[in-house]
Amino acid sequence: MSSIVDDTSVNLSVNLGKIQLKNPVMPASGTFGYGEEFADFINLNDLGAVIVKGTTLRPRLGSFQHRLVEIPGGSLCSIGIQNVGVDRFIADKLPYLRQFRVPVIVNIAGESVEEFARVTEILSKAEGVSGIEINISCPNVKKGGMHFGVDPDATFAVVRAVRNATDLTVMPKLTPNVTDITAFARACEEAGADAISLINGFVGMSIDVNSKRSRLGKNLTGGVTGPCIKPLALRLVWQVAQVVNVPVVGIGGITSAEDALEFILAGACAVEVGTYNLVDPWVMIEIIDGIRSYLMEKKISGLNAIRGTFEA
């Protein structure tokens, strides 16, 4: 995939806590594996950062089979954070990523505050990890997961525990399945988060009218993601960007540079591309090129000049 990423006439770099990203585009956790799966299609060095699959202290087998259903303009899925566990991540997956110059952010999940802190401590000692994205928003895990993301006190406790366990950049990922997301964003900032990413999937379901069963089998419900959630995500990112001072990372249905720019205009410092990576593994490169072209056409020197300039 050819790219104009080396063009230096516009500055796409942004800071996320202690991490400097060369551009604001990253994969959303769980849609990019451990990076290696995409190596036939893109050069990982061209990305702002790589965010890897949700990682837990122990390996997890995840949800039952029949995990994905397509819905109009999106996806309903329940993976249940299947992952190899933090030790095997460090031993088997991280060495591959260390070959690149791209910052690596590890998405972590846990069933207790202590588990989040423990995973963070282990990752902090590993060479080649730049940041921690705290998954307090997984819609598909019974214990832990979203439980920590729908109670502001629990959110605060987890973020504080992770903050105390590391000097790395800490970025909680919020769930949209709450009444007032700004309360959760504020709790994260008070607990010491360096940045906040949002949103994870909306809880949804789909029923097969012939079998009268869930199309997700025994999983029953799943997370709704993809282009169909973009307007919902955009509005939530806009709300959060207005109430916190830390950088906000926008996630939700991004498939193009125009989508990404909408989030940036709404106040996002950077974006994560999720579901659409599964359709076009090279889409993030197209988005980076498209953002650069937009800035060049409008003769804007950098992203700082347009962030949050949406006129309400």
Place this chain on the structure above:
Amino acid sequence: MFREESTVLANEELAPGFWKMRLVAPGIAAATKPGQFINIKVTRCKDPLFRRPFTVFRCSDFGGGNTGIELVYEIVGRGTRVMSAMRKGEGLDLIGPLGRGFELRHDKRVHILVGSGVGLPALFMLGEELSLAAGRRELELVIMIDAKTKKRLILEEEFRSLNGKTMISIHDGGYDYHGYVTEMLRTYIDEEGIAADCAIYACGPELMFKAMVPICSQYNVPAQISMERNMGCGVGACLSCVCRVNKEAVMKYRDIRSSHVQFEDEGNSGYALVCRDGPVFNIDEVIFDE
């Protein structure tokens, strides 16, 4: 795996609901092995959203300097309906070849293909390879085709053109065999006395595979089956297309370090990825009732 921009050369209905599409795709045609699949973006409009996986039916030289692949598909949902409306000259974005296909059992003499409905096309490339070897008298090829009704019988002519014995079972009768292909398979293995010297390669609904399990274990016949799952990415990233597998069997057949199988901490099972570890599995690897 790589991306290839292809062009539709032909798209025609074979039987009610079944279509055949020819795509100019020289790169993928040259790289695809029997049982592998490609992932097609059926629209640039983002709905239907995901690419659709199809096992390659045949790699062909279409003449006029065009080489590519043929797909045989059934209209089962929104994606295949969009595909059926495509006309000659339209562009299609492909990723492929993907997955792990069939492995020829060189140690066996009789090779039996068992295909039902839209699973049948997945066996044709292997059939072509086996047919060549059968022509050299290196092995025997037996093709068992299953269809619910005579109207739903597809690809009969293509399979009959191979150097093999073709047997057809129709659930409601009216052809060689009245009933299910699995009953025909059991009878054939039994009457021919070939249990010790045959291998089965199958593609069809999961119910057919389940019916094959007791036959394979009774006669101790190896079978490779091509599994189907809803897929997100097709490249092993999203972990959507998992299939429950038996640990002991998987360890027998695979180098676990280069596979994508993950086992539970305790117990004797785990999940394999249909897109990377499959779509072809050994029948004893798969656990059908989760």
